[in-house]
Amino acid sequence: xxxxxxxxxxxxxxxxxxxxxxxxxxxxxxxxxxxxxxxxxxxxxxxxxxxxxxxxxxxxxxxxxxxxxxxxxxxxxxxxxxxxxxxxxxxxxxxxxxxxxxxxxxxxxxxxxxxxxxxxxxxxxxxxxxxxxxxxxxxxxxxxxxxxxxxxxxxxxxxxxxxxxxxxxxxxxxxxxxxxxxxxxxxxxxxxxxxxxxxxxxxxxxxxxxxxxxxxxxxxxxx
Amino acid sequence: xxxxxxxxxxxxxxxxxxxxxxxxxxxxxxxxxxxxxxxxxxxxxxxxxxxxxxxxxxxxxxxxxxxxxxxxxxxxxxxxxxxxxxxxx
Amino acid sequence: xxxxxxxxxxxxxxxxxxxxxxxxxxxxxxxxxxxxxxxxxxxxxxxxxxxxxxxxxxxxxxxxxxxxxxxxxxxxxxxxxxxxxxxxxxxxxxxxxxxxxxxxxxxxxxxxxxxxxxxxxxxxxxxxxxxxxxxxxxxxxxxxxxxxxxxxxxxxxxxxxxxxxxxxxxxxxxxxxxxxxxxxxxxxxxxxxxxxxxxxxxxxxxxxxxxxxxxxxxxxxxxxxxxxxxxxxxxxxxxxxxxxxxxxxxxxxxxxxxxxxxxx
Numbered sequence: 276x277x278x279x280x281x282x283x284x285x286x287x288x289x290x291x292x293x294x295x296x297x298x299x300x301x302x303x304x305x306x307x308x309x310x311x312x313x314x315x316x317x318x319x320x321x322x323x324x325x326x327x328x329x330x331x332x333x334x335x336x337x338x339x340x341x342x343x344x345x346x347x348x349x350x351x352x353x354x355x356x357x358x359x360x361x362x363x364x365x366x367x368x369x370x371x372x373x374x375x376x377x378x379x380x381x382x383x384x385x386x387x388x389x390x391x392x393x394x395x396x397x398x399x400x401x402x403x404x405x406x407x408x409x410x411x412x413x414x415x416x417x418x419x420x421x422x423x424x425x426x427x428x429x430x431x432x433x434x435x436x437x438x439x440x441x442x443x444x445x446x447x448x449x450x451x452x453x454x455x456x457x458x459x460x461x462x463x464x465x466x467x468x469x470x471x472x473x474x475x476x477x478x479x480x481x482x483x484x485x486x487x488x489x490x491x492x493x494x495x496x497x498x
Numbered sequence: 499x500x501x502x503x504x505x506x507x508x509x510x511x512x513x514x515x516x517x518x519x520x521x522x523x524x525x526x527x528x529x530x531x532x533x534x535x536x537x538x539x540x541x542x543x544x545x546x547x548x549x550x551x552x553x554x555x556x557x558x559x560x561x562x563x564x565x566x567x568x569x570x571x572x573x574x575x576x577x578x579x580x581x582x583x584x585x586x587x
Numbered sequence: 588x589x590x591x592x593x594x595x596x597x598x599x600x601x602x603x604x605x606x607x608x609x610x611x612x613x614x615x616x617x618x619x620x621x622x623x624x625x626x627x628x629x630x631x632x633x634x635x636x637x638x639x640x641x642x643x644x645x646x647x648x649x650x651x652x653x654x655x656x657x658x659x660x661x662x663x664x665x666x667x668x669x670x671x672x673x674x675x676x677x678x679x680x681x682x683x684x685x686x687x688x689x690x691x692x693x694x695x696x697x698x699x700x701x702x703x704x705x706x707x708x709x710x711x712x713x714x715x716x717x718x719x720x721x722x723x724x725x726x727x728x729x730x731x732x733x734x735x736x737x738x739x740x741x742x743x744x745x746x747x748x749x750x751x752x753x754x755x756x757x758x759x760x761x762x763x764x765x766x767x768x769x770x771x772x773x774x775x776x777x778x779x780x781x782x783x784x785x786x787x788x789x790x791x792x793x794x795x796x797x798x799x800x801x802x803x804x805x806x807x808x809x810x811x812x813x814x815x816x817x818x819x820x821x822x823x824x825x826x827x828x829x830x831x832x833x834x835x836x837x838x839x840x841x842x843x844x845x846x847x848x849x850x851x
Contacts, residue, residue: 424755428748432738442731442752445724445759488755495747539631542642545707552646552700556653559692560805567812574819578832581823 280365281373288377302343303385309335310393321398328397329458332407333414333451336386338440340415341447343382344422345439347374348430348493357430358497367490375423375486383415399462406461406471410454413474420485421446427492450477599678601818602827608811615811619804626797634790643707647791650700652799653693656806657725658760660690664732665757668750680746681821683753684736685814689806691729698722721763728756742821 292299313331314324351357361367390411394404425439432438440447457470542549598604630648637644667683670676701719702712713719732753739745822828 428735428752429738438734438738441727442735444731445728445756448720448724449762488751492748492751495744495751498744498747542645543636545641545643548643548703548707549645552703553649555699556649556696559696563689563692564805564809567809567816571812571816571819574816575832575835578819578823578828579835 280363281369284360284365284370285373285377288374289380292377292381298343299381299385302339302382303389305342306335306339306386306389307393309338314397325398325462328394328399329407329455329462331397332390332393333411333454336383336390336411336415337418337447337451339386340379340382340418341422341425341440341443344378344419344426345429347378347423347426348496349426352431352496357493361490361493361497367493368486371423371427371489371493372482372486375419375489378423379416379419383411383419386415387411399458403458403461406467407458409471410457410467410474413471413478414450414454417450417474417478417481418447420481420489421450423489424485424492427489427496430493430496450474453477599676600827601678601681601822601825602831604678605815605818605827605831608815612808612812615804615808619801619808622797622801622804626794626801629790629797630794634788634794640708643704644791646700646704648794648798649802650697650704651795652802653697653700654722655799656802657690657694657697657722658763659803660686660693660806660810661725661728661753661757661760664690665753668753671746671750672754675747677746677821678818680750681814681817682810683750684733684746685810685817686806687729687733687736688813689810691726691733693802693806694722694726694729698726718763721759724759725763728753728759731756 310331313327313335317323317327348357351360360370363370387408390408391404394407399407421443422439425443428442429438453470453474457467457474460467460470540546540550598607626648630645634645636642664683664686667679667686670679671683698719701722705714706712732749735752736745736749739748819828
């Protein structure tokens with residue numbers, strides 16, 4: 276298990292992230308700044324803060340994970356390791372899944388862990404904070420998985436900027452809607468079960484379909 | 499709404515004003531024919547701006563697109579003639 | 588193999604495609620214009636005033652065709668995208684790229700006319716319900732497809748990447764279509780369905796169907812013209828293109844023998 280190629284790949288990605296620690300911290304920093312901008316830009320009134328809390332946290336999380344994703348494959352494409360990885364005997368979609376998992380651990384998981392603190396800052400209470408964290412726990416992996424497709428398609432393009440976001444917006448919106456609706460439902464004393472179940476289903480579907488699609492996209496990019 | 503005075507009704511001007519015979523349904527959905535003037539037609543019972551705004555924008559978009567596409571094709575053909583015909587004299 | 592099979596693939600050749608479209612175009616435009624005139628006449632002079640909505644319902648005659656076209660064109664685009672990815676037929680990519688702007692136009696038109704219909708009827712230009720939002724997302728799908736295709740310099744990679752994106756976005760179509768059934772919100776339910784027939788006045792239905800047909804003919808005409816231009820742009824040096832240019836250049840002189848000759 277220790278020497279298994281996929282595990283090595285996983286550790287390599289993590290090591291790369293941790294080596295450039297400032298990149299990972301920049302993403303978390305971006306998230307915190309973005310979240311802080313909402314009360315500053317809209318209104319610091321407690322009641323309004325409670326209303327915008329789910330949306331603000333989710334939107335900030337969405338932008339953080341996506342912006343980090345854009346460079347995921349570009350660097351490896353540039354120095355040729357991407358082609359080598361695709362040529363290896365490991366199944367390509369599992370390889371992509373492993374890389375996206377490493378990416379999520381570094382960019383998505385910190386957001387999930389920070390969200391309770393931010394939730395409390397926005398005036399959310401016990402159960403609402405828990406649902407917020409849970410929705411992010413289910414939703415950010417989906418965002419990363421879908422974003423992997425976009426990153427694979429646009430790898431190596433100059434000035435692609437927010438292209439990945441534009442391309443994937445139609446797929447992100449349902450996830451965003453489900454995530455925020457789950458928290459809003461809790462805030463109005465309705466059960467968030469339906470929304471969270473749908474998020475879970477989306478996660479399962481993404482786990483199966485996204486790596487395969489991203490691998491196909493990578494093959495197109497390196498062809 | 500401006501209407502011509504009754505005594506000025508010559509046959510042609512009368513027809514000009516009553517060009518539009520539109521069907522109006524009453525509450526039971528029965529159709530009855532009502533004559534309306536051009537102004538009435540254009541105002542569409544008050545909904546004029548919305549209706550003409552919709553049809554107008556749609557027509558405009560389609561005309562612009564059609565013209566742009568035909569112009570692009572002509573340009574491509576002209577370019578083709580200038581480079582492709584040169585060695586076929 | 589039989590001759591029939593060869594014939595279809597004949598039009599995968601750009602030269603034959605160009606010639607075929609040249610012959611079809613006048614008929615398409617004629618059909619579009621005639622059905623537009625007929626549809627508008629019935630829509631404004633024959634169809635009665637609705638006792639609930641007054642005259643504003645007449646926007647439906649272009650709103651529904653625009654919405655249908657926006658979805659239908661995307662579906663066709665996805666089919667061509669699939670063909671591009673799997674069989675790498677270049678003409679399929681040409682057709683997909685040519686369809687996208689027209690599809691985006693109809694999507695925008697559906698949103699615009701829907702907003703102008705919504706205001707007098709239900710009081711709101713826009714609500715964030717499932718159907719309107721997914722139609723808006725459809726517009727972004729079209730724009731994303733065009734943006735990705737344009738952003739990648741290598742044409743082969745561009746066509747394959749954009750095709751993959753288009754296929755990923757196809758899941759949006761059933762959401763738009765069924766959203767009215769799944770979520771009970773502002774947008775009204777379907778009044779025309781294949782199985783149950785229409786639940787509206789037959790004169791209104793006639794106008795709507797005529798204008799749908801008109802939009803369809805228009806969309807085909809415009810997309811095929813764009814495809815012709817795109818084909819020429821891509822195949823500048825090809826033999827058929829030079830011959831075509833030569834034949835066209837001779838036409839103004841009234842030279843009868845050389846018109847319309849395109850090598851097969």
